[in-house]
Amino acid sequence: MKSILVIGGGIVGAACALRLQAAGVQVTLIDSGDKRRGASYGNAGHIGSEQIAPWSAWGNVLRAPRSSFGAGGPLDFRWSDVALWTPWSMRFLRACGPAQFERGREALDNLLADSLPAWRRIAELAQAPEIVIPHGHATAWMTERGAESGLAACAAAKWGRTTSWREMTAAELARYSSVLNREPKAAVIFTGTGQVSEPQAARDAILASFTERGGESVAGSVVRVEEGARVLLADGAVRNADAVLVCAGPWSRVLMEQLGVTTPLIGERGYHLQSAETNWPRDLPTTVFDENFIAVSRFTSGLRCTSFVEFGSPDAPGDERKWRRLRRRIDELGIKFEANPDRWVGSRPSLPDFMPAIGRLEHAPKVLYAFGHAHLGLTEAPITAEIIAAIAAEKAPPVDIAPFRIERLS
Ligand SMILES: Cc1cc2nc3c(=O)[nH]c(=O)nc-3n(C[C@H](O)[C@H](O)[C@H](O)COP(=O)(O)OP(=O)(O)OC[C@H]3O[C@@H](n4cnc5c(N)ncnc54)[C@H](O)[C@@H]3O)c2cc1C
Numbered sequence: 001m002k003s004i005l006v007i008g009g010g011i012v013g014a015a016c017a018l019r020l021q022a023a024g025v026q027v028t029l030i031d032s033g034d035k036r037r038g039a040s041y042g043n044a045g046h047i048g049s050e051q052i053a054p055w056s057a058w059g060n061v062l063r064a065p066r067s068s069f070g071a072g073g074p075l076d077f078r079w080s081d082v083a084l085w086t087p088w089s090m091r092f093l094r095a096c097g098p099a100q101f102e103r104g105r106e107a108l109d110n111l112l113a114d115s116l117p118a119w120r121r122i123a124e125l126a127q128a129p130e131i132v133i134p135h136g137h138a139t140a141w142m143t144e145r146g147a148e149s150g151l152a153a154c155a156a157a158k159w160g161r162t163t164s165w166r167e168m169t170a171a172e173l174a175r176y177s178s179v180l181n182r183e184p185k186a187a188v189i190f191t192g193t194g195q196v197s198e199p200q201a202a203r204d205a206i207l208a209s210f211t212e213r214g215g216e217s218v219a220g221s222v223v224r225v226e227e228g229a230r231v232l233l234a235d236g237a238v239r240n241a242d243a244v245l246v247c248a249g250p251w252s253r254v255l256m257e258q259l260g261v262t263t264p265l266i267g268e269r270g271y272h273l274q275s276a277e278t279n280w281p282r283d284l285p286t287t288v289f290d291e292n293f294i295a296v297s298r299f300t301s302g303l304r305c306t307s308f309v310e311f312g313s314p315d316a317p318g319d320e321r322k323w324r325r326l327r328r329r330i331d332e333l334g335i336k337f338e339a340n341p342d343r344w345v346g347s348r349p350s351l352p353d354f355m356p357a358i359g360r361l362e363h364a365p366k367v368l369y370a371f372g373h374a375h376l377g378l379t380e381a382p383i384t385a386e387i388i389a390a391i392a393a394e395k396a397p398p399v400d401i402a403p404f405r406i407e408r409l410s
Contacts, residue, residue, distance in 0.1 A: 001025055001392050003241040004368075005231055007222045007255065008248035010040035011199070011378055012370050014206045015122055015385035016245055021215050022125055023389045028239065029210065030231070033219040038249045039377060040203055042272045042344035044295040044306040046137055046286045047119055047194040048379045049112045050163040054104035054354035055375065056095035069310075069321075074293040076319075078269075078312030085311040088266045091352035091409075104355055105158065107403035111356075111380060112160045114398065116194055118382035128205035134194035137286040138168065140176070140187035142333070146291040147186035154188055163192035176287075179280050181334025187287070195286045198299040199378060222248075225255045227364035245368040245388060250314040250349040252371035259364060262410045263357075265372060267314035267347030270306055271322045273330065274344070275337040278303035292329045303337070305330050318345035350374040357406040358384055360391050368392065369406060 002025065006017045009031030017029045035041055060067075067073035077085055095104075116134060123132045139154070141147035154165065168187040177183045196202040211217065218239075224232040229244040246255050256263040278298065286297040294307045307326050310319065323343050330337050351357060351372040361367040368391060370384050383399065390397040 001242045004028070004243045004245055004392065005030060005229065005239055005241045006245045006247065007225065007231065008038075008246070008252070008371075009207070009217070010038040010247070010249050011203050011381040012040075012249070012373060012384055013245075013247040014040075014203050014210070015381040016247055016370055016388045017215060018122065018125060018206050018210045019385035019389040020245075020392055021210055021213055023393055025392055027210070028216045028218060028241065030218045030220055030222055030233070030239070032221045035200060036344065037346070039270070039346040039348050040249075041200055042306070042346045043199050043270070043378050044286060044304065045196045045199045045297045045299060045378065046295065047116050047132070047134075047196065048137075048376055049115045049193050050159040050165075050190055051376060051379075052105050052109040052112055052158065052160045054095070054101060054108060056092055056104070056352060056354045057101050058096050058098075061093065061096060074308045076308065076310040078310060078316055081312035081316065084313060085266055088264050088311070088352055091264050095353035100353065103403065104353055107355060107400075109161055110399050111383060112376070113162045115379050115383050116162070116192065118386055119194070119196075122206065122382040122385065126205045126209035128209070131197050131202040131205050132194060133197060135283065135285045136190045137193050137195065137288070138187050138189045139288045139290055140184035141290055142182070142184055143291060144185050147184075150290050151186060151188070159190075160192065163190055165190045175281075175284060179284070179335060189285070195297060196378065198301050201300060222255065225258055225367075227259060227367060229366040243366045243368060243392065245370065247370040249371060249377075250347045252349065252369070256369065256406070259361065259367060261361065261406055263406065264352055264409055266350050267312055267316075268350040268374065269308065269310040269312055269314070269316075269345055269347045271308045271318065271326055272304050272306045272342075272344045273323060273326050273337070274302050274304040274342040276302040276342075277336070277338045279336050289329075289333060292333060294326065294329050296335065303335070305335070314347035318343070348374050349377065351409065353409075356380060356384065356404055357409075358387055358404040359401055359406065362405075362407055
């Protein structure tokens with residue numbers, strides 16, 4: 001393969017573009033141009049190599065009523081998008097069977113095992129090692145009860161094989177008293193995980209390297225993709241190459257369906273508030289406050305708090321109640337935050353079995369695809385890019401990709 005059109009310039013598309021280019025392929029990256037549109041802009045920045053359990057699990061189904069927005073939790077469904085999430089939910093329930101869950105966990109463990117090293121490798125390729133901060137992450141509990149059940153759940157869970165965790169010491173817990181109104185009752189700290197310095201900055205560094213090496217970027221929206229690797233843009237322009245890579249996040253669904261492929265992708269929407277002013281130290285790692293349903297990440301651009309799992313269309317407007325609830329959680333914890341923080345909503349691209357789709361179309365070999373990374377797209381982007389570069393070069397991918405075939409969902 002000499003040339004490829006990469007459709008979608010989120011973190012997955014950006015990483016694939018750079019890796020394909022480094023492998024000697026002439027790459028054209030086509031993106032609609034709104035950097036805030038995809039989840040790659042507003043996520044929590046956590047390199048989550050520990051998260052090997054697919055979300056399609058009976059435990060999550062049973063917890064759903066307690067996790068619902070109405071009950072104070074993060075889970076919600078947009079009623080106006082009921083036609084989207086009803087069929088998706090049926091497939092989700094089918095994917096929760098114990099045998100399928102186990103297969104998914106094994107596949108994700110394989111994919112995630114090399115995710116942090118793959119981040120280091122792409123940061124080196126982009127000559128921006130500072131974008132990867134491998135200082136682990138933490139989960140904290142503010143009440144005795146939460147700490148007791150949280151620690152028990154932590155001990156019972158299976159985590160990624162390249163990660164480990166331990167309880168924080170009293171001295172480590174005490175550090176939170178300078179940024180919260182009280183110390184957590186308990187917390188755990190993981191190793192083998194990390195964060196990026198800032199999600200958009202990481203994507204920008206990768207894209208800057210791609211451009212410096214002569215990569216072509218086109219600002220435009222693909223409205224049609226054909227099996228012969230021909231694409232039509234909204235402005236009427238037509239592009240051809242030896243191959244095309246579909247990696248347009250939740251919007252990949254429409255493009256894949258043009259190619260005759262069943263693609264049950266949904267927008268699993270999350271929200272953030274970000275304060276440019278903060279007293280959160282740079283070396284205090286991303287911390288999940290389990291009982292408050294928020295993740296707090298210190299980036300170069302400020303302090304970001306993320307939350308919510310809202311099923312619906314990736315193009316729907318944000319729900320004001322979510323930003324208000326997020327603000328309340330921040331204030332309850334006593335986190336110093338500016339009065340008018342940056343507000344953002346965006347969609348995780350989620351398939352019902354919570355595994356990504358990575359591969360080459362069986363019936364149309366000029367089409368490669370990489371989407372559906374759900375909660376782990378930032379984590380998995382560099383390893384996905386190495387897999388895509390291997391497929392393009394007709395070499396063996398570094399990970400068994402049979403579980404990630406899109407045809408599994410047909
Ligand atoms: C609140 C929140 C927190 C998260 N936290 C984490 C985390 O800590 N760690 C982690 O690993 N993951 C996290 N995620 C998930 C992660 O952000 C996503 O999985 C990842 O960003 C998906 O990247 P992507 O490149 O596949 O898609 P996107 O980021 O959606 O990018 C797709 C791009 O394609 C473009 N596009 C779409 N259609 C077209 C078209 N027809 N033509 C041209 N361009 C097109 C879009 O404009 C967009 O730029 C989080 C997500 C959310 C919402």
